[in-house]
Amino acid sequence: MMNPPAFWQNGPAPGNFYSFPNMQPQMKPEESRQHSQGPVTTSTSILALAYDKGVIVAGDLLASYGSLARYTNCPRIFKVNNNIILGASGDYADFQYVKEFVEQKIITEECLDDGLFLKPKSLYCWLTRILYQRRSKMDPLWNNFVVAGIQDGQPFLGTVDKLGTAYTDKVICTGYGSYIATPLLRDAADKKPQLTLDEARAHIEKSLEVLYYRDARSFPKYQLGIIDVDQGVSIEGPLEISQNWNVAYSIKGY
Amino acid sequence: MSLALRPSFPDYESVSKHNNFNPYSDNGGSVVAIAGDDFVVVGADTRLSAGFSIYTREQSKLFPLSANTVLGCSGCWCDTLTLTRILKSRMQMYQQEHNKTMSTTACAQMLSIILYYKRFFPYYISNMLVGLDDEGKGCVYSYDPVGHCERRTFRASGSAGALLQPLLDNQIGKKNMLNAKEEPVSKEAALSILKDVFISAAERDIYTGDSILINIITKDGTTEETFQLRRD
Numbered sequence: 001m002m003n004p005p006a007f008w009q010n011g012p013a014p015g016n017f018y019s020f021p022n023m024q025p026q027m028k029p030e031e032s033r034q035h036s037q038g039p040v041t042t043s044t045s046i047l048a049l050a051y052d053k054g055v056i057v058a059g060d061l062l063a064s065y066g067s068l069a070r071y072t073n074c075p076r077i078f079k080v081n082n083n084i085i086l087g088a089s090g091d092y093a094d095f096q097y098v099k100e101f102v103e104q105k106i107i108t109e110e111c112l113d114d115g116l117f118l119k120p121k122s123l124y125c126w127l128t129r130i131l132y133q134r135r136s137k138m139d140p141l142w143n144n145f146v147v148a149g150i151q152d153g154q155p156f157l158g159t160v161d162k163l164g165t166a167y168t169d170k171v172i173c174t175g176y177g178s179y180i181a182t183p184l185l186r187d188a189a190d191k192k193p194q195l196t197l198d199e200a201r202a203h204i205e206k207s208l209e210v211l212y213y214r215d216a217r218s219f220p221k222y223q224l225g226i227i228d229v230d231q232g233v234s235i236e237g238p239l240e241i242s243q244n245w246n247v248a249y250s251i252k253g254y
Numbered sequence: 255m256s257l258a259l260r261p262s263f264p265d266y267e268s269v270s271k272h273n274n275f276n277p278y279s280d281n282g283g284s285v286v287a288i289a290g291d292d293f294v295v296v297g298a299d300t301r302l303s304a305g306f307s308i309y310t311r312e313q314s315k316l317f318p319l320s321a322n323t324v325l326g327c328s329g330c331w332c333d334t335l336t337l338t339r340i341l342k343s344r345m346q347m348y349q350q351e352h353n354k355t356m357s358t359t360a361c362a363q364m365l366s367i368i369l370y371y372k373r374f375f376p377y378y379i380s381n382m383l384v385g386l387d388d389e390g391k392g393c394v395y396s397y398d399p400v401g402h403c404e405r406r407t408f409r410a411s412g413s414a415g416a417l418l419q420p421l422l423d424n425q426i427g428k429k430n431m432l433n434a435k436e437e438p439v440s441k442e443a444a445l446s447i448l449k450d451v452f453i454s455a456a457e458r459d460i461y462t463g464d465s466i467l468i469n470i471i472t473k474d475g476t477t478e479e480t481f482q483l484r485r486d
């Protein structure tokens with residue numbers, strides 16, 4: 001590829017910034033397009049559990065730059081309408097980009113004023129398509145979305161990842177939570193298939209606590225989204241994770 | 255100063271490291287199908303996984319395309335979701351254009367063409383299309399990701415495919431047996447062999463387990479059955 005010569009030794013070329021040592025020659029925008037190579041401002045796990053009359057979703061408020069805890073007040077669970085809660089982990093900017101689309105869908109729908117509202121399965125399906133389309137362009141939206149809602153009086157819980165891989169289940173955790181919280185929540189859901197809201201909430205809070213001890217990218221401030229057949233949607237928070245570090249004194253050998 | 259003499263400052267590296275994005279994932283799953291003279295049975299495990307995580311224990315990988323055609327998919331789940339959605343609409347378009355349901359053999363040809371259409375960015379799926387042919391005989395079509403298609407009477411595919419195919423060759427094809435006479439397999443025998451091979455697969459393959467969903471296709475239609483496997 002041809003670049004114009006620098007103005008002086010190791011100096012900037014016309015139309016370019018100063019060249020730092022070991023810099024690779026930059027490709028011009030018209031020749032190539034830079035696609036997202038990876039997430040930048042990231043958020044960690046989302047935990048979700050379906051109970052007998054609804055779904056409970058939890059996620060902390062941290063957005064990190066790698067290992068740096070950069071932004072500590074980034075909500076990533078939001079109410080879409082009276083049928084749906086959407087949670088997301090992964091790149092926070094990509095989440096905000098998708099969130100704007102979803103919010104515009106809701107506004108457009110409200111303007112129609114036909115008494116029909118977006119249903120969780122529709123949003124879930126729509127998300128699989130936009131995420132699959134972006135992965136097929138090799139320019140993925142670096143997110144894991146969790147769709148929680150009520151459809152036809154039944155709790156709905158589904159997830160879509162950055163490839164468009166989608167599935168529904170009673171227990172869904174993303175990120176590090178899929179390794180630490182999923183076994184705890186699956187165990188609880190297997191032992192008692194029809195959990196009550198209070199039980200589900202206790203299990204989620206315990207999982208968040210365990211996750212906070214072990215996930216170095218987690219944060220003690222979190223939000224809790226609850227969608228219930230009777231009580232509708234509520235987003236609670238910021239809440240505080242209960243923590244007890246006394247066990248730390250008993251850990252030896254490191 | 256030549257490039258080689260310049261000191262390297264990783265913090266000032268202005269070109270981002272190539273975090274190679276992989277558009278495919280291996281979500282595991284196995285599909286086994288056995289055809290007889292007037293029936294075909296197909297079973298798929300219900301575990302959806304990636305790496306060492308089990309995404310869900312109850313994901314059906316069988317997709318009914320018509321009253322006597324079923325598609326079993328394993329491999330990259332996001333591609334499966336897309337492909338089956340395309341097939342569903344193509345089935346509907348055929349129905350509305352010709353006012354008849356597409357035959358299993360036509361479905362088999364269409365699937366091959368749809369797969370080859372994406373030859374250079376394939377759907378990473380092991381497909382198995384089963385159904386009854388125009389004479390009412392059971393048929394099993396198996397595919398590679400780019401659309402190579404082959405008709406067989408029995409086939410195992412997916413994450414435990416390589417593990418199970420020799421077992422089926424022996425048990426149904428009567429291969430490598432002394433004095434074994436080849437005779438058409440009965441529906442009951444096919445079902446019990448299907449369950450047995452999945453039990454074996456669940457023992458050795460971490461991507462196969464939880465339970466199997468079985469579809470039995472006869473001239474009277476499709477019936478479903480489930481069977482529990484180990485869940486670890």
